[in-house]
Amino acid sequence: MAGVRVRLIPNLPNAFYNYDKGEILLGITNPAVLAHEIEHADNIQQDSLYSNMLRIAEGVSRVNNVAAIPTMLALRLFINDPERRDDILKTLSGLSAAVAAPGLVEEASATTRALKHNPGHRLEMLKTLGPAYMMHLARGLAPSLVYQAGRSA
């Protein structure tokens, strides 16, 4: 099983776990962020099947983030039967949420564990990790909401 590298990047305004390369990219020396990323590394290192599943879900999710709006607009343009169109949009919305779920669960797990392992700094850490999770959530659920918005009913 491959180890997890930590790569320091001076001008990166954040830190994240790169699922594709199995490394942590660390741009700032915020202890809360580092604690969160260490939990990712720990979660992922323990189970290569889990790591592969996350990588695939992340990949599909990333494509979906880009494709959702044009797909929804194309469906509205080319499928004239509103009932059939709504069925397709509803299915795509559900699939989008399903594909985003593993990454969101992993983010929540890394944050929860980071808070648990650093009991003295919980409030401080939450100020950083709370908004970061909200961003993950917004980005993860955006395609699902786009497909929902495209429905006529």
Ligand SMILES: [Zn+2]
């Ligand atoms: Zn994370």
